Amino acid sequence: MPKKYKMNLTAKSKKQWAQLMFLRTDKSQKEIAETVGVAEKTLSNWKTTENWDRLRASIIITKDEQLRRVYQQINELTSSIEKKEEGERYADCSEADTLSKLASTARSLESNLSIADVIDVFIGFQDWLREVDLAKAKEISDLQDAYIKHRLNG
Secondary structure (H helix, E strand, C coil): CCHHHCCCCCHHHHHHHHHHHHHHCCCCHHHHHHHHCCCHHHHHHHHHHCCHHHHHHHCCCCHHHHHHHHHHHHHHHHHHHHCCCCCCCCCCHHHHHHHHHHHHHHHHHHHCCCHHHHHHHHHHHHHHHHHHCHHHHHHHHHHHHHHHHHHHHC
16 A cells, blocks of 8 residues: 555554455455454454354345335335324324434434445445556545545544
C-alpha cells in the first residue's frame, strides 16, 4: 500500500475490520491478516476465541431481506385495517403504534450505511472492476482499504 494511505488503527479497529472481511469476503486468512496489518496467528486467535465461523454461518438474513419483511408486515397490517367495516377503517392504538415502529425500522434500514455495507459495495465494485480492468482494480483496492481504515478510525 502506498505510504500516504497508511494509518494507525487500534487493535479493536483491526479486529473489527478483520471480522467484517472474514464474514463478508472470500479472502483467505492470510490475505485478511496482510490487509488489516496483523499476524496470521493473531487473526486465527480472534477467529477461534470469538467463534467467527459460527457467526458467518448465522448471517443468512441480508439487510434487503429484513427490509422486505418489514414492508410485508406493513402491507399485511394495512390490508387488515382496510378489511374493517366502512367507517372503522383506521388503525387502533396498538395498530398505529405497530405501524409507526415498522415505518421507523424501514427508514433506519434504508438510510443507515454501516462499515459492513461499505465493504459489501466495495466487494461488488471490485468484482465488476476486475473483469473490466484488473490493473485499475488493484490500484483502487488500496484506496478502498484506506477509506475503510479511515471510517474505522472515526
